Amino acid sequence: MILFAIESSCDETSAAVVKAEEGRFTVLSDIISSQIAIHALYGGVVPEIASRAHCEAVTNVAREAVREAGIGLSDIDAVAVTFAPGLIGSLLVGVSFAKSLAVTLGVPLIPVNHIEGHVAAAYIEHEELAPPYLALVVSGGHTSLYRVPDYTTFEEIGASRDDACGEAFDKVGRVMGLPYPGGAAMDKLAAEYFADPDPQKLSFPFPSPAVGDDSFDFSFSGLKTAVINTIHNEKQKRKTDDLPEAVRRAVAGSFTKTVCDGISKKLAAALRETGIKTLVLAGGVAANSHLRRAIAETCRRRKVAFCVPSLGLCGDNAAMIAAAGYHLLRAGITADSALNALASDAAADEYLATCKARSTS
Ligand code: KG4
Numbered sequence: 001m002i003l004f005a006i007e008s009s010c011d012e013t014s015a016a017v018v019k020a021e022e023g024r025f026t027v028l029s030d031i032i033s034s035q036i037a038i039h040a041l042y043g044g045v046v047p048e049i050a051s052r053a054h055c056e057a058v059t060n061v062a063r064e065a066v067r068e069a070g071i072g073l074s075d076i077d078a079v080a081v082t083f084a085p086g087l088i089g090s091l092l093v094g095v096s097f098a099k100s101l102a103v104t105l106g107v108p109l110i111p112v113n114h115i116e117g118h119v120a121a122a123y124i125e126h127e128e129l130a131p132p133y134l135a136l137v138v139s140g141g142h143t144s145l146y147r148v149p150d151y152t153t154f155e156e157i158g159a160s161r162d163d164a165c166g167e168a169f170d171k172v173g174r175v176m177g178l179p180y181p182g183g184a185a186m187d188k189l190a191a192e193y194f195a196d197p198d199p200q201k202l203s204f205p206f207p208s209p210a211v212g213d214d215s216f217d218f219s220f221s222g223l224k225t226a227v228i229n230t231i232h233n234e235k236q237k238r239k240t241d242d243l244p245e246a247v248r249r250a251v252a253g254s255f256t257k258t259v260c261d262g263i264s265k266k267l268a269a270a271l272r273e274t275g276i277k278t279l280v281l282a283g284g285v286a287a288n289s290h291l292r293r294a295i296a297e298t299c300r301r302r303k304v305a306f307c308v309p310s311l312g313l314c315g316d317n318a319a320m321i322a323a324a325g326y327h328l329l330r331a332g333i334t335a336d337s338a339l340n341a342l343a344s345d346a347a348a349d350e351y352l353a354t355c356k357a358r359s360t361s
């Protein structure tokens with residue numbers, strides 16, 4: 001089966017063509033047009049600008065995905081699209097495009113929750129992956145831990161109570177003057193810190209994002225504020241805005257270590273309590289080299305299988321939406337032509353539950 005997918009929930013317009021054969025995926029194309037350079041001017045995503053940029057890009061991105069895949073439009077068996085959660089104006093562009101295409105081709109339209117799409121990215125390179133498993137999605141907009149008992153059920157068992165993990169990386173990165181979005185640059189700076197073997201090197205004690213012993217919840221807001229306050233204090237102490245490189249590295253390294261330790265602690269507890277033997281790490285922050293290593297080690301110690309997408313599939317892309325769409329279609333979950341974009345996670349869950357009920361009635 002050939003799936004065509006569209007993703008436009010935030011600041012990346014993406015279209016992909018993916019071949020699915022009995023749960024095995026071949027990505028024939030996965031075109032991503034990023035708006036990062038535009039939003040970098042403002043230090044964050046400007047929703048109105050994002051919608052307009054999607055509108056300009058979507059047709060060419062879709063055409064390029066079909067061309068690169070070497071297929072004709074008549075080869076497409078189904079169209080999958082991110083309909084929620086995200087920026088409403090951005091989502092509407094992808095949803096409208098996908099609806100028109102599915103109706104014109106006379107093929108099923110599959111509504112995909114963006115967060116569940118991130119998790120499905122892991123199926124593409126891990127053929128052995130099958131439910132039940134635990135999935136942690138760490139992105140710019142979400143930090144949520146799910147129990148996944150079957151391909152289309154996501155039970156949230158923990159989440160950030162405030163900022164998302166990626167948001168903390170980006171806000172700390174902005175105060176440190178790193179290029180937007182700060183996650184990737186912070187990864188590099190922290191690597192330099194960890195590579196320094198000096199046992200006396202500077203480090204900062206930051207509060208853990210692993211809050212409460214009786215839940216699998218996180219909080220990144222206190223950590224973010226503590227790191228930003230430390231940066232300001234160090235600047236004041238030194239009477240300069242240009243912190244020495246050793247201090248910048250120590251901030252990045254201490255912050256990253258605190259994030260990795262906090263997430264590992266919660267995951268170890270969740271694996272222990274649920275007894276589940278497979279863990280998926282997904283979302284933009286799953287590209288963080290230190291987090292990947294820390295969680296791989298947590299899983300190794302607990303003899304748990306660890307699946308994480310390769311770097312190109314961690315950030316927003318349409319191939320992951322196709323993979324999620326395939327499993328929804330197999331479960332009979334499709335949308336009708338009234339499909340709308342939904343900004344919130346809760347509204348997305350409600351809509352998918354309705355589709356599911358319809359598929360089983
Ligand atoms: O999943 P994603 O592409 O978009 C959302 O759905 O939010 O995630 C984007 C987030 C940004 O906050 C970005 O800074 C972060 O992923 N990110 C990273 C790294 N690469 C991207 N964070 C930490 N380390 C990285 N290497």
Ligand code: ZN
Pocket residue numbers: 114118139140283284315316
């Ligand atoms: Zn995302």
